[in-house]
Amino acid sequence: MEFKKSLESILLSLKNSQEFNEQIVHWHTIPSREAEYVNFPLNIDMRLKEALEKRGVSQLYTHQHEAYQLAKQGNNFVAVTPTASGKTICYNLPVLQQIITDENSRALYLFPTKALAQDQKSEINEIIEEMGVQINSYTYDGDTSPAIRQKVRKAGHIVITNPDMLHSAILPHHTKWVSLFENLKYIVIDELHIYRGIFGSHVANVIRRLKRICEFYGSTPQFICTSATIANPQELAETLTGTTMNLIAKNGAPSSKKHFIFYNPPIVNKPLNIRRSATLEVRRLAGEFLKNKIQTIVFARSRVRVEIILTYLQQLIKNELIKKSIRGYRGGYLPKQRREIERGLRNGEILGVVSTNALELGVDIGSLQVCIMTGYPGTIASAWQQAGRAGRRQGEAVILMVASSSPLDQYIIQNPRYFFEQNPETAIINPDNLVVLVDHLKCAAFELPFKEGDTFDGLELEDILQFLAEERVLYFNNQTYHWMNDAFPAHNISLRSASQENVIIIDQSDIANIKVIGEMDRFSAMTLLHDEAIYLHQGVQFQVEKLDWEEKKAFVREVNVDYFTDANLAVQLKVLEEDETYVKDHAVFGYGDVTVQAMATIFKKIKFDTHENIGSGPIHLPEEELHTNSAWMSFQSNMIEDLGEKRMEESLIGVANVLQHVAPLKVMCDPSDLHVVAQIKAIHNDKPTVFLYDRYPGGVGLSKKIHETMRPVLSEALRLIDQCPCYSGCPSCIGVEGSSDTSKKDAYLLLSILKDEANVSKT
Known part of the structure; x- marks a missing residue:
């Protein structure tokens, strides 16, 4: 045996x-830790209490009890406790108690993914079943059948959805959801820390639209948010919802x-x-x-x-x-x-x-x-x-x-x-990013006309509304701005990516049974679904036979090969406008608007196990253009004379590589949200320059934050190089393999110069 x-x-x-x-x-x-318990509040309905007891909840953790009390007092709050600490009870308990007390009450649950929404639906429905009370809880997402959708709109006490569905399917059709919006008592936003960067900036505007519709129907719902540990949960919750928040941070759960x-x-x-x-x-x-x-x-x-x-x-x-x-x-x-x-x-x-x-x-x-x-x-x-x-x-x-x-x-x-x-990272969002804001104002105008002098959850709008009227997107009549286009704006606005359309992946291995096996955003598709790419799905290898870029379809066929593919992206960058610049003895620090041109160029075939390069080929796809914000650091031109152009170029690439890995640490973003590019002669000033830019139209505040806190970022970059045991540079520090013996020393020198002059009395 x-x-x-x-x-x-x-x-x-x-x-x-x-x-x-x-x-x-x-x-x-x-070490493991014991739980801290409190008895159930006296005003909890016995049926709810007994249902929870049957599920093994005979007492509340301290943070669950605090959440219930804040909710019953009419306060908005954000609860920040670790994974598996029973955060769902922080919102399910007050919501179910409210619906038992007043059967007309409604709640809207927002989860960042469909999987999480399905999981939470199962949990809350089990509690409702144990209680034996007529409470209708439904998920409303892309998988909900048309037959059930009508039932959800008319009779759903708890509607569980995601921000994408709220944005594109619920708010634009609010007239079908009158019973929800008239009686909405609670809005639950789970996994708050996910709503950062561009996704968070979009969702903050979806919440502004939601609040505007609630006001139209006469309801003022409370917000209940839960989050994993981040440095600024209260600030993020307040920026996302536009309301004052109480913070629950003391965890009573065992581990x-x-x-x-x-x-x-x-x-x-x-x-x-x-x-x-x-x-x-x-x-x-x-x-x-x-x-x-x-x-x-x-x-x-x-x-x-x-x-x-x-x-x-x-x-x-x-x-x-x-x-x-x-x-x-x-x-x-x-x-x-x-x-x-x-x-x-x-x-x-x-x-x-x-x-x-x-x-x-x-x-x-x-x-x-x-x-x-x-x-x-x-x-x-x-x-x-x-x-x-x-x-x-x-x-x-x-x-x-x-x-x-x-x-x-x-x-x-x-x-x-x-x-x-270390304190966890700060989650940054910028709801007032002009590109994002204008998109959502179009959606909001489609949902309800704007009157002259209206604000968008406190934000002055007159200039933007006038601009949209001049562009013939809105029609101004009788002190009111009306939507005047046939198209339905939310349909063309993606909350999650810079590109608006996903590429559908079609498996044609069996001609008699052609089927869709997945999808991918456009930016990722450039490097993962190009012609001849190896696409892996459930451990099965597929080769991309054709990527139809116009139709957004990738046709794949099952293969059995001993390699995978990896593609390169070539980037060109130009400064359009300098918002802030300060000049020092050896360097110039700037921040402003830039345009970025990205193009997938070649792909490599990499052998399994040995990871050696066994071939390559060209990629023929159009260039993607991006207008965004960037921070940059330029060296005075005498630095090239001191080091020579070749050494300067190698060390600049080294600096860019280190910053690409260190900078995202400071602003809690995915490394792919903040890109770093080095240029030996920047187009706008002819100086050796390193750019750090937001990979999203209009930017979301990442490069701005880097510009404002450049010195600590550079200090971390220096520490990383200093601690690396290699002699002349390696993939674990400056990322340059087989370069000259001085590459590591030169990159360290450039970073030291920048650190000494960054964020010091701007002139």
Whole structure:
């Protein structure tokens, strides 16, 4: 009979393994903690109390009790507690109590993903069933059938949806939702920390539109928000909702003992400080737990990486039953597949899952024991969310963070104190971004006309409304601005990406059964769905036979090859207008409007396991143009004379590479939201320049924040280079392989000059 090790014995053998120990940078054990309880408030309906007791909730945690009291007093609040701390009761309890008291009351629940909405619907419906009270709770999303939609609009006490559906399907058709808007008492916004950057800026405007419609129907709902740990939850909640918020930050929930292990793969090339692939190390470590039937979740940072790790694990494990119980999970899978995987994780049929951050949120996926992160997820908040997926119910849990050679991963792995002691990042949104604001004003005008002197949740609008009237988008008559276009504006405005349309992925492997297997945003499609790209889906390889850019369709066919593809993006940047500039002795610091031209150029074929380049080819796609904001730093031209043009160019690329990894840490954004480009001769001033720009039309305030806090950003960049053990530069610091012996020293020198002069008495 096959012997299976327990989690404790695997941990013990890892501790005793010299090979494993040599790669452990830090082993941090978080002790378990006891719960802090309070009895149910006296005014809770007995049926609700008994239903919760049947589900094992006989008392409330302190934060749940505080949430209930604030809600009953009519206050808006944001609750910030860790994963699996019972945040759903913070809103379900006051909402259900209110509907029992007044059956006309309504509540609107907003979740950032459909998966989370489905999960929460199941939970609240189980409580309602136990209570035996006639309360209708429905999800309203793209998967809701037309027959049920009418029922939801007429009779839904609790409508569970996502911001995209609220924006494009509910608000524009508010006349069909009169009973909801007239009686709306609570608006619940879960996973608040997700609403940052461009998505958050869009959603803040959707909330402005929602409040305007509520006011029209005579309701003033309360806001209840919940969030993972971020530095500014109250500020974010207030900016997002435009209301004053109370903060609940003291957690009363218990937690299991957790082992947080920072693992750095071994160095395979000492001169270049290149480490063994994090993907291959994750395969080995996850394989060890899965072979012993220990339920494990592996997080990867991209769709491609998810599919690669899934392929590796299925090849590694010989036991057919275990192999079948390892699945992938990411955006682009169809809803039915995702529901099936979530259910399998809860009931234990699925032993292992490889996921993007789609499963980072609070979907109940049962009691996983091990969480393995392939690289640092990009923010401390995300890392803690992913870690929270393990040990949610009881017993010990293991969290392994496996670093890649990227500068950001190496910085985090070598500075565990930064991770465990640093305040979490600040979430930034800019609801007044002109591009975003104008889009939502069009939607708002379609929903209800604007009268002269009206504001948009306090924001003065006259100039913008006059502009839209001049552009013949609005019609001004009798002191009122009316929508005058046939088109329906919300349909063309995406809340989540710069591009408005997704590319549909069509599998034509079987001509008799052609089917849609997924979708992808346009910007990602440029590098992932070009002709000849290898697209991976549930561990199956597909080759893109044709990308029809006009029709937004990618036609794929199943193949079996031993490589995957990776594509390059060429970027050109020009300054349109300088808003702020300050000149120092050796450098010039600026901020303003820029235009960016991006083009996918070539793709490489990379062999599985060895990761060597085995071929390449051109990509023929049109250029994408972007008008946005950027911060920049230019060196005075005598620096080129001192270093020489070749050395200057190499060191500039090194500086850009370090900043690309360090800057997003400071502004809590995905590295892909903030791009860094180096130019040896910038078009606007002929000086060697490094640009940091927001990758979204009009910007969302990321580069502005960098411009205002440039010195600490540069300090972190210097520390990263300083701590890297390589001699002349490597992918873990300046990112330049095989460059001259002075590259690392030169990049350090340039960053030192910038740091000494940044944010010092602007002249």
